[in-house]
Amino acid sequence: MRLSDGRKNNLSTGRSDSSDPGSVGLAFDDVYFAADDGLRLNGWFVPHARAASTLLWFHGNAGNISHRVENIKLLHDNVNVNIFIFDYRGYGRSDAMASEEGTYRDGAAAIEFLRQRYGVDQSKLIIFGQSLGAAVAAEIATRVQSLAVILETPFTSVRNVARDKLPFLPIGPLLKTRYDVVEKIRKLGPPLLVLRGDRDEVVPFRYGQRVFDATPQPKWFYTIAGAGHNDTYLVVGDPNFAALRRHIERAELSRR
Numbered sequence: 001m002r003l004s005d006g007r008k009n010n011l012s013t014g015r016s017d018s019s020d021p022g023s024v025g026l027a028f029d030d031v032y033f034a035a036d037d038g039l040r041l042n043g044w045f046v047p048h049a050r051a052a053s054t055l056l057w058f059h060g061n062a063g064n065i066s067h068r069v070e071n072i073k074l075l076h077d078n079v080n081v082n083i084f085i086f087d088y089r090g091y092g093r094s095d096a097m098a099s100e101e102g103t104y105r106d107g108a109a110a111i112e113f114l115r116q117r118y119g120v121d122q123s124k125l126i127i128f129g130q131s132l133g134a135a136v137a138a139e140i141a142t143r144v145q146s147l148a149v150i151l152e153t154p155f156t157s158v159r160n161v162a163r164d165k166l167p168f169l170p171i172g173p174l175l176k177t178r179y180d181v182v183e184k185i186r187k188l189g190p191p192l193l194v195l196r197g198d199r200d201e202v203v204p205f206r207y208g209q210r211v212f213d214a215t216p217q218p219k220w221f222y223t224i225a226g227a228g229h230n231d232t233y234l235v236v237g238d239p240n241f242a243a244l245r246r247h248i249e250r251a252e253l254s255r256r
Helices: 065-078 100-118 132-141 158-165 181-185 205-214 238-254
Strands: 029-034 040-046 054-058 082-086 125-130 148-152 192-197 219-224
Touching: 029 100, 040 065, 040 100, 054 100, 054 132, 065 082, 065 238, 082 100, 100 132, 125 132, 132 148, 132 181, 148 238, 181 205, 192 205, 192 238, 205 219, 219 238
Parallel strands: 054 082, 054 125, 125 148, 148 192, 192 219
Antiparallel strands: 029 040, 040 082
């Protein structure tokens, strides 16, 4: 995992002004906010005219928020939520070097920023994480009473992934980065949706099932047929977004 080496994410460079929600016709705020240790983070707030809740998006390990513009556009067009996506430290235009603890600090800072800047109450917050972001989301979801949690292509822990990729080396005990999703998810309170592509070439499909099995009710599992690790939002189209809509609607109705 690149986060364990303490260096700035090499894929985070190369941001251009054309790689933002405005380039696909979306109104958005390009914002900066601070983590509790003073590091400056960059994110985008994309409002939706019919939103009743706000989705806080924790992205995966590769790239930065500028690589998610197409996904942001599709989510905005298909699901009635405000979207807040940001770069962890060491990614995009955010400061410093990436680390596991740093991503947790950044997630907590994002929630506080949404509360102060946009008045987003935790009860109106949807925590959404993809891949590495699912691990960050799992931690943050144990700290707040959010409306709902959505984990897409989650893994069980970094150590398990390392054992799968390098089965003949005792690499697990040497890893400083843990991101133990199963350990965290056992404490989850809000309703959970797990999304998994059945052709994931990076994280084995069974990991998503293990995360799901470890989570208390209420919970739902949705298999995205034909999807790999990074193309879930493209392969299926509306059925994928319909699953998101149903989960959010269930959560919103349960709070009324």
